[in-house]
Amino acid sequence: MAKTSTTAGHGAHGDGAHAEHAAHAHISRGTYYKVFAALMVLMALTVGAWWIEGIIALPRLLGVAIAMAIAIAKTTLIILYFMHVKVSERATQLYAGAAFVGFAIMVIITMADYFARGWPPPPGPLP
Amino acid sequence: MATTALPQRGYLHDDTPHLGEWIRSWLFTVDHKRIAILYLLAINFFFLLGGLAATFVRIELITPQGDLMSSDVYNRMFTLHGVIMIFFFLIPAIPAVLGNFLLPLMLGARDLAFPRLNLLSWYLYMFGGIFALSAAVLGGVDTGWTFYTPFSSTYSNSNVILTITGAFIMGFSSIATGVNFIATTHKMRAPGLTWFRLPLFVWAMYATSLVIVLATPVVGIALLLVAIERLWGVGIFDPALGGDPLLFQHLFWFYSHPAVYIMILPAFGVISELISTFSRKRIFGYEFIAFSSMAIAILGFLVWGHHMFVSSQSVYSSLVFSFITMLIAIPSAIKVFNWTATLYKGSISYRTPMLYALGFIGLFVIGGLTGIFLGVVAIDIHVTDTYFVVAHFHYVMVGGTIMAYLGGIHFWWPKMTGRMYNEIWGGISALIIFVGFNMTFFPQFVLGYLGMPRRYHVYPEEFQILHVLSSAGATVLAVGFIIPIIYLMLSLKTGRIAGDNPWDATGLEWKTTSPPPTHNFEAIPVVTTEAYAYPPEAAARDAAEWRPGSPL
Numbered sequence: 001m002a003k004t005s006t007t008a009g010h011g012a013h014g015d016g017a018h019a020e021h022a023a024h025a026h027i028s029r030g031t032y033y034k035v036f037a038a039l040m041v042l043m044a045l046t047v048g049a050w051w052i053e054g055i056i057a058l059p060r061l062l063g064v065a066i067a068m069a070i071a072i073a074k075t076t077l078i079i080l081y082f083m084h085v086k087v088s089e090r091a092t093q094l095y096a097g098a099a100f101v102g103f104a105i106m107v108i109i110t111m112a113d114y115f116a117r118g119w120p121p122p123p124g125p126l127p
Numbered sequence: 128m129a130t131t132a133l134p135q136r137g138y139l140h141d142d143t144p145h146l147g148e149w150i151r152s153w154l155f156t157v158d159h160k161r162i163a164i165l166y167l168l169a170i171n172f173f174f175l176l177g178g179l180a181a182t183f184v185r186i187e188l189i190t191p192q193g194d195l196m197s198s199d200v201y202n203r204m205f206t207l208h209g210v211i212m213i214f215f216f217l218i219p220a221i222p223a224v225l226g227n228f229l230l231p232l233m234l235g236a237r238d239l240a241f242p243r244l245n246l247l248s249w250y251l252y253m254f255g256g257i258f259a260l261s262a263a264v265l266g267g268v269d270t271g272w273t274f275y276t277p278f279s280s281t282y283s284n285s286n287v288i289l290t291i292t293g294a295f296i297m298g299f300s301s302i303a304t305g306v307n308f309i310a311t312t313h314k315m316r317a318p319g320l321t322w323f324r325l326p327l328f329v330w331a332m333y334a335t336s337l338v339i340v341l342a343t344p345v346v347g348i349a350l351l352l353v354a355i356e357r358l359w360g361v362g363i364f365d366p367a368l369g370g371d372p373l374l375f376q377h378l379f380w381f382y383s384h385p386a387v388y389i390m391i392l393p394a395f396g397v398i399s400e401l402i403s404t405f406s407r408k409r410i411f412g413y414e415f416i417a418f419s420s421m422a423i424a425i426l427g428f429l430v431w432g433h434h435m436f437v438s439s440q441s442v443y444s445s446l447v448f449s450f451i452t453m454l455i456a457i458p459s460a461i462k463v464f465n466w467t468a469t470l471y472k473g474s475i476s477y478r479t480p481m482l483y484a485l486g487f488i489g490l491f492v493i494g495g496l497t498g499i500f501l502g503v504v505a506i507d508i509h510v511t512d513t514y515f516v517v518a519h520f521h522y523v524m525v526g527g528t529i530m531a532y533l534g535g536i537h538f539w540w541p542k543m544t545g546r547m548y549n550e551i552w553g554g555i556s557a558l559i560i561f562v563g564f565n566m567t568f569f570p571q572f573v574l575g576y577l578g579m580p581r582r583y584h585v586y587p588e589e590f591q592i593l594h595v596l597s598s599a600g601a602t603v604l605a606v607g608f609i610i611p612i613i614y615l616m617l618s619l620k621t622g623r624i625a626g627d628n629p630w631d632a633t634g635l636e637w638k639t640t641s642p643p644p645t646h647n648f649e650a651i652p653v654v655t656t657e658a659y660a661y662p663p664e665a666a667a668r669d670a671a672e673w674r675p676g677s678p679l
């Protein structure tokens with residue numbers, strides 16, 4: 001653990017600075033290329049799916065679901081590797097996760113409103 | 128103690144020979160304390176400006192006719208008041224001034240984690256402010272601070288783009304501050320300063336930063352979309368273009384309800400410090416206060432729909448939002464009960480900051496409880512867009528945030544400047560503000576309940592007496608705000624030298640000199656006790672030794 005004292009000055013104190021990942025963890029260049037390749041494949045998949053869905057007349061809802069699934073996969077790759085969340089500290093990962101949860105809450109509750117808006121209103125006061 | 132590791136000069140001390148260098152030493156400073164002072168000046172300037180707009184609104188409302196300004200000018204006036212007060216005063220006030228100044232001091236750190244980012248946040252704030260001001264100078268904006276679509280995106284003939292650009296830029300200033308505070312709290316606590324030894328002000332700042340970082344981007348995007356629709360006619364919110372106006376309200380309130388907690392959570396933090404110090408007791412239920420801040424921060428993300436009960440939102444959504452809104456009352460009440468319990472058997476001294484703190488508790492309770500009324504769908508439908516709502520949020524924002532801001536400024540003024548202010552004038556102005564505030568806003572509850580709509584300047588004769596009362600109260604309030612400006616300025620020249628710890632308070636910020644040296648501490652302190660470690664007999668001893676005119 002002593003080898004982590006490379007961070008000069010004020011970073012060295014503070015018992016909260018438990019050495020989770022020694023200094024800065026790295027993502028190798030090879031991994032970046034692999035992730036890039038994966039993203040390109042996923043992009044091809046997105047376009048391909050749109051094409052095939054047009055031919056076999058898939059229900060729209062299913063089409064959107066497939067597109068969303070591919071998009072989420074892409075986003076996850078970018079967040080984990082290009083944004084270094086995979087090799088970041090626990091606190092950073094926690095905040096990245098919290099941002100995702102917050103975003104999910106916004107989308108889900110807003111969509112729930114759209115979904116329920118057409119529902120019949122509850123009956124009025126009792127006679 | 129006699130040996131010094133770092134030069135012991137206050138951060139305000141300057142040895143710059145030329146005016147130009149002096150200006151540069153301030154405008155390019157990365158010292159969190161100097162940046163806090165820059166923020167203090169800028170934010171108070173905007174407060175006075177927002178207050179000026181409010182003055183015109185209150186003058187107009189003295190008579191039932193629209194005789195001072197046209198409806199159009201009136202719309203622009205209350206929008207100016209709202210935009211400036213919300214985005215350029217209430218949101219940054221306590222975090223950017225007191226938080227910036229105190230967070231590193233309370234943590235026993237030499238500065239924030241990212242000092243340059245801190246300076247950038249001030250420039251972003253100023254830049255956003257210039258946009259908003261230029262919009263006002265060029266004729267103003269008439270949408271209200273809420274920028275509801277499709278009026279803002281399609282129909283309004285005012286400077287919508289300039290104003291929302293200002294708010295957009297200001298958002299990044301908030302985010303920069305939030306990120307800085309989170310990183311600093313995680314990484315730069317002094318040895319021995321565990322999470323549960325942190326002052327409650329730090330907990331409050333942490334919870335606030337969480338909300339800032341997670342919510343602010345959403346309003347940024349919502350405002351950007353308004354601009355896109357307005358500039359290029361892309362259909363997003365305008366039904367005529369195939370958009371949905373309710374989508375804007377969802378996105379806007381997803382930020383703007385949590386923004387209420389960006390405004391009030393820091394105030395809770397200040398009040399915890401004041402109540403404990405001036406009761407000379409350790410705070411009651413430390414963990415509960417700390418966690419209730421976090422609970423409010425998280426629950427605050429789930430209630431935004433209570434602003435949309437009459438907007439044609441699904442009634443089932445309204446039901447759920449109403450229920451979760453009730454839940455928020457629990458952590459808020461926990462805080463109030465804990466403060467009250469802290470007062471119990473304390474040795475209470477009615478110094479100026481404590482007067483503000485006690486005023487805060489009373490006013491916040493009224494503001495919070497009327498919030499519960501408004502969270503009930505049935506009552507909300509009755510009083511939506513009336514002065515009842517206006518009174519409610521002014522009790523929370525002015526009675527809460529501004530009381531705490533002023534209390535905090537007074538409490539830490541000796542630390543910031545090294546001098547004491549005039550205690551007698553301090554007490555007088557605190558009382559004037561309390562009286563003026565209630566006189567201004569209590570009649571508005573009655574007005575709203577009787578049916579006076581907000582944002583109207585022509586109204587039936589029978590409301591006049593309450594409006595006149597409210598305007599008269601606003602005058603008293605204005606006097607109450609001007610007196611502190613005068614005696615605080617005077618204290619810089621003539622105030623008694625404060626000493627390191629004039630209030631005999633706990634907390635690391637009182638362990639260093641007043642004003643603190645540039646690097647805050649001679650040597651990084653080591654913490655061995657909990658926060659608010661007043662000995663159990665402190666209150667009793669204090670009370671026994673009390674005599675008229677004693678300092679505490």
Ligand SMILES: [Cu+2]
Binds near residue numbers: 384431433434
């Ligand atoms: Cu709300």
